[in-house]
Amino acid sequence: MVDLATQYQKIKSEVDTAVISVMESTSFIGGEKVKSFRENLERYLQVKHVIPCANGTDALQIAFMALGLEPGDEVIVPAFTYVATAEVIALLRLRPVMVDVDPNDFNIDTSALREAITPRTKAIVPVHLFGQCANMEEIMRIAEEYNLFVVEDNAQAIGSDYYFSDGRKQKAGTIGHIGCTSFFPSKNLGCYGDGGAIFTNDDDLASKLTMIANHGQSKQYYHDLVGVNSRLDAIQAAILDIKLNHLDEYAAARRRAADYYDSRFSGHPHILIPARNNYSTHVFHQYTLRITNGKRDALKEFLSFNQLPCAIYYPLPLYEQKAFRSFIDEVRPLPVTEILCKEVISLPMHTELDPSRQDVVIDKVLEFLN
Numbered sequence: 169m170v171d172l173a174t175q176y177q178k179i180k181s182e183v184d185t186a187v188i189s190v191m192e193s194t195s196f197i198g199g200e201k202v203k204s205f206r207e208n209l210e211r212y213l214q215v216k217h218v219i220p221c222a223n224g225t226d227a228l229q230i231a232f233m234a235l236g237l238e239p240g241d242e243v244i245v246p247a248f249t250y251v252a253t254a255e256v257i258a259l260l261r262l263r264p265v266m267v268d269v270d271p272n273d274f275n276i277d278t279s280a281l282r283e284a285i286t287p288r289t290k291a292i293v294p295v296h297l298f299g300q301c302a303n304m305e306e307i308m309r310i311a312e313e314y315n316l317f318v319v320e321d322n323a324q325a326i327g328s329d330y331y332f333s334d335g336r337k338q339k340a341g342t343i344g345h346i347g348c349t350s351f352f353p354s355k356n357l358g359c360y361g362d363g364g365a366i367f368t369n370d371d372d373l374a375s376k377l378t379m380i381a382n383h384g385q386s387k388q389y390y391h392d393l394v395g396v397n398s399r400l401d402a403i404q405a406a407i408l409d410i411k412l413n414h415l416d417e418y419a420a421a422r423r424r425a426a427d428y429y430d431s432r433f434s435g436h437p438h439i440l441i442p443a444r445n446n447y448s449t450h451v452f453h454q455y456t457l458r459i460t461n462g463k464r465d466a467l468k469e470f471l472s473f474n475q476l477p478c479a480i481y482y483p484l485p486l487y488e489q490k491a492f493r494s495f496i497d498e499v500r501p502l503p504v505t506e507i508l509c510k511e512v513i514s515l516p517m518h519t520e521l522d523p524s525r526q527d528v529v530i531d532k533v534l535e536f537l538n
């Protein structure tokens with residue numbers, strides 16, 4: 169699905185030098201590299217504060233710890249997403265309320281979101297799924313109307329630009345009160361281990377998030393809040409600082425690969441190519457087709473049999489996951505989420521694809537469906 173080996177070979181000398189310099193400095197936690205990456209990411213995202221942490225799930229957890237919510241408060245999430253989004257909410261004894269998504273861009277359906285609001289609703293988590301943004305303008309309007317926090321799960325869309333109707337643009341993850349991302353190796357900006365970060369333009373939230381990520385500490389050995397220990401280590405920061413310079417070029421490579429897939433799949437009677445919404449740039453964390461003739465599972469088996477990679481993101485709606493049973497009074501299937509879980513299939517998508525590599529997969533998909 170990804171080719172991190174070839175990508176590494178192209179930046180090997182830069183990365184190796186940076187990693188060795190961390191080892192020689194023995195400044196493994198915090199220090200110059202973490203500071204430099206933090207500042208460079210703030211500049212790239214045009215956001216006031218970046219708080220690095222240990223992974224994307226921690227980023228979400230720390231975000232929710234900082235909002236001061238009460239057990240039982242409701243947080244609206246899309247039902248079609250990775251488990252982490254709702255997991256941290258449940259972990260903090262908040263209540264994840266799962267709503268349906270848009271059949272075209274797979275992101276939270278803003279009318280379903282509006283209908284799910286109750287007096288207990290305190291926050292919304294738009295997930296910018298597969299690399300393009302949810303309808304942030306409408307989501308921010310709803311949040312303002314009902315006085316809700318917005319925590320963007322930007323683990324899959326770092327680098328995407330969101331365009332407001334007045335022409336302004338802003339980076340994904342910097343529009344809500346807090347944005348969260350993951351630097352898991354296969355993410356668009358991936359390190360060589362685990363990593364994550366939290367973004368905010370709010371100074372008070374930034375100092376609270378920073379404290380929570382560091383044992384709730386205000387100054388050394390003085391702990392004002394119950395926090396966690398969640399750090400991005402210096403080796404990962406050094407690698408990320410180099411890869412950040414390539415992020416836009418990586419997104420362009422992903423987009424070129426997506427365009428080529430589109431050109432070969434569009435118009436096929438049983439394939440829906442991924443729609444691109446008109447308010448954000450798609451950075452194609454995943455290239456996800458819908459197979460509409462009921463043969464998605466058989467296609468997956470056929471590709472696997474031919475030793476070609478593919479993946480189902482995601483096979484089960486959040487409300488069907490056993491983990492969330494006690495958080496849901498009555499499971500009401502959501503029509504779009506149900507269909508997507510049965511129809512989606514993601515094909516190899518990374519920075520090192522070219523048409524000849526893609527053709528091998530494309531030809532097999534077409535052979536099977538024709």
Ligand SMILES: *Cc1c(COP(=O)(O)O)cnc(C)c1O
Nearest residue numbers: 223224225250252253323350352
């Ligand atoms: C990857 C991912 C996360 C979690 O990130 P980790 O670094 O693996 O903890 C959260 N949300 C979404 C949508 C993701 O894709």
